[in-house]
Amino acid sequence: MKPHPKQTLIPVIGDAHSTVGSLAIASNARANQMASTDRRFHDWYRFVLSFPPHLVRAYIEDFGLEKGATVLDPFCGTGTTLVVAKSRGMRGIGIEGNPMAHFASSVKTGWDVNPRTLKARAKNVAKEVCDTLRGQGINDDEVFGGDPDSVALRTLDAQTQKLLIRNSISPLPLHKTLILLECLQEHQGKVGYRPAMLALANALVLSISNLRFGPEVGVGKQKPDAPVVAPWLAEVDRMVEDLHFVSGQEHPDSKVHLADARDISDVLAPASVDAVITSPPYPNEKDYTRTTRLESVLLGFIKTKAELRKFKKGLVRSNTRGVYKDDEDDEWVEGHKEIQRIARAIEKRRVELGKTSGFEKLYGRVTRLYFGGMARHLSELRKVLRPGAHLGYVVGDQASYLRVMIRTGQLLSDIAEALGYELVRIDLFRTRFATATKKQLREEVVILRWPG
Helix, strand or coil, rough: CCCCCCCCCCCCCCCEEECCCCEEEEEHHHCCCCCCCHHCHHCCCCCCCCCHHHHHHHHHCCCCCCCCEEEEEEECCCHHHHHHHHHHEEEEEEEECCCHHHHHHHHHHHCCCCHHHHHHHHHCCCCCCHHHHHHHHHHHHHCCCHHHCCCCCCCCCCCHCCCCCCCCCHHHHHHHHHHHHHCCCCCCCCCCCHHHHHHHHHHHHHHHHCEEEEECCEEEECCCCCCCHHHHHHHHHHHHHHHHHHHCCCCCCCCEECHHHHHHHCCCCCEEEEEEEEEECCCCCCHHHHHHHHHHHHHHEEEEEEHHHHHCCCCCCHHHCCCCCCCCCCHHHHHCCHHHHHHHHHHHHHHHHCCCCCCCHHHHHHHHHHHHHHHHHHHHHEEEEEEEEEEEEECCCCHHHHHHCCCHHHHHHHHHCCCCCEEEEEEEEEEEEEEECCCEEEEEEEEEECCC
C-alpha cells in the first residue's frame, strides 16, 4: 500500500489549529460541530454522526463549482450535501437505500411547501389529538397521574413490536403517538403532510422516546410519560420559520432516489454529474438501520422483518448483521493484497481470542464485502460522471474488528486509482479517540478526479 499523498487541512470555521505529529489538524470539538447559522433545514432531521454543512461548502468551493452544477451524494443519508447544494443554486441528487433517511432527505429539500398552510393544518391536527386524549382522561401537557390500566392503550401488533429496539418507547407515549399518526394520516397527500410526518420523526428521536445516542443508539432511562403534541408542534414551527425564509425565492430542484449506491446507473443518466460530496458508511460494525428503527417502524417504512431484510440487502455491507449468504461483493477485491491481509489478520486475531459466535466469524468477510461494495460503487459511478468531475469521500480509519487497524481512506484511494480515478490528495478532517485501542483514529476526505 502506497504512503499517503499530499495531505492538507480542510477549513474549519473560526477554529484554532493544533499540531499532532507533523500534521496540522483542526480541533475535534469544532471540526464536526454544526454552526448555529447552519441549522435551517438541516435540523429538520439528522443522523447523530452526520457530517457538518461547512464541510460540504468547503469542497464546493475547493472544486470550483458554480450555480447550475449538479452535485451528487450517493450515500445521502439525511441530505446535508443536498441542502447545501440547493441553498447555493446547485442541483442536488441523492441516492439512499434507507427508506426513512430517503424520506427525510426528500422532505428537507422540498422548499415549495406553503408555510401558512402547514402551520394551520398542524394546529388543527393538534387540537383533534388533544381533544381525543382528553376524552380518555389524558392531558398531554401534564404527566399522567392516573392508572394506566384505566386507559385502553393503543399498541403495535406483535410482529411490528419485535422490529423495535426493546423499550425504545414507553406504552403511554406510544399510545399518544399512534393517535397523532392516525390524525395525520387523514391528511395524506395534502400540503404539509410530509413535513408534518418528518417533524414527528424528529420529535420521537429527540424527546418522546427513551432512545439515547452516544454515538451508538441505545435505550436510556424509561419515561412512563412524555408530551407528544407539544414537541411535534415545536418541530413544525421550526419548519414553518425556515420555509418563510425561502418563500418566494427560486431554487433548483433536488431529487432523491431510493436506490442502491452500487447500482447508480439504474437511476442516473450517463455523464450527468459534475461533482460528488459524500460520506459512505465505515467498516465499523455499526448497524445503521438501528439508528432510525423507531421512526422507520412507526411511520410505516418497515412493517415486517422481510422488509427490513430487503432494504438491508440494498446497502453496502459495513457490519456482520447485514451479511447474507449470497453476497458476492468480495469478488471485487480478490486481488487487493492489503485488504486480503487485513481480513486474514482479523480472522487470526479472532481465533487467538477464542471468539466463536456466528457474527464474530464474519468479521473478516465483512471487511472484504465492504471494500468490494465500495469498489462496485466506484466502478458503476464512472458511467454518470462528467469528465473532470471532482469527488470527496469522507471516511474514517477503523480498529473495531478485534483491534486490527483498517486504513479506510488509503484503501479506498487505492481501489479508486485501480478503476481509473486520479487521486488528488487525502485531507485530514479530524481525529477521534478509539476506546478499544486508546489511539486517535483519522477521519479523512479522499479527493478524487474522474478524467473521463
